[in-house]
Amino acid sequence: MSDDVLVTRDLTKRYGSHAAVQSMNLRLQRGRVYGLIGRNGAGKTTLMRLISGLSIPSSGGITLFGSGVETPRQQDLARIGTLIESPTLHGAMTARQNMHLHRLMRGVPDTAVEETLLDLVGLGDTGRKRVRDFSLGMRQRLGIALALIADPQLLVLDEPVNGLDPLGVVEVRRLVRDLATERGITVLISSHNLPELFQTATDYLIIEAGELRMTLTLDELEAQTQQFLEVSAADTERLVTVLEQRFPKADARVMPDRTVRLPHHADEAEQVLRALVDADVWPTRLAREGESLESFFLSVIGGDRS
Secondary structure, three states, X not given: OOOEEEEEEEEEEEEOOEEEEEEEOOEEEOOOEEEEEOOOOOOHHHHHHHHOOOOOOOEEEEEEOOOOOOOOOHHHHOOEEEEOOOOXXXXXXXXXXXXXXXXXXXXXXXXXXXXXXXXXXXXXXOOOOEHHHOOHHHHHHHHHHHHOOOOOOEEEEEOOOOOOOXXXXXXXXXXXXXXXXXXXXXXXXXXXXXXXXXXXXXXXXXXXXXXXXXXXXXXHHHHHOOOEEEEEEOOHHHHHHHHHHHOOOOOOEEOOOOOEEEOOOOOOHHHHHHHHHHOOOOXXXXXXXXXXXXXXXXXXXXXXXX
């Protein structure tokens, strides 16, 4: 069985002369968490709506779950759970009543799923409190529970941590990871919080102006944004010898300009300095270097780094 959950081929969505999504080719695989990165207006929400069947492509195709059909069928779309923009909630109802209504609408026979999912997102104790009295973060959690009610194989989440306090963000992060690793659900998640996506996703899709600019795994992103300690001294050979003796796992790398990089000691400048001075090696440069997530993102989309 193929691990491909979703494949798009030249997927395009136009509004008049404007292409919100342009010739996009994606491949999402089972049990992975894909972080969708792009600034406002880049096409993130439009792409999510196309994938979820909430919008019709102008051209191109979408294949879901290896069906071999580039126009998603209703039974394929039913295997997708979505939280796009604001969740559709009935303010006069409780969380449990909202879950009950959506369960009936989706044709899910298991009544126990209502309490199970409310507990999963931390809303099991809201009792008779009406949704209109919920905080924004509580509404987001309920939206995630509703997206999971039909046990989807693909979960599409647009800014799911919006309005959550730090504890809520951690809980959603843990939930998303567990859904992927324990249930094999594929998750497509967008966020403006790059450090948060860095801690959540296994893969990254960077889009700009409706185009896919780059796809990369977490390991590849870490390599691109790795922080390191850069050291130089008058005697490079002596410098390297001391570093290897005092820090056997330092993986010291001599660069073409004769500076030495320590990729595993970016936060240990003081310890490195003490060790060098004790060995009578006086550094002419000692600084933490490396590209941040934000600067790497801007370099990919061609933004201003200033």
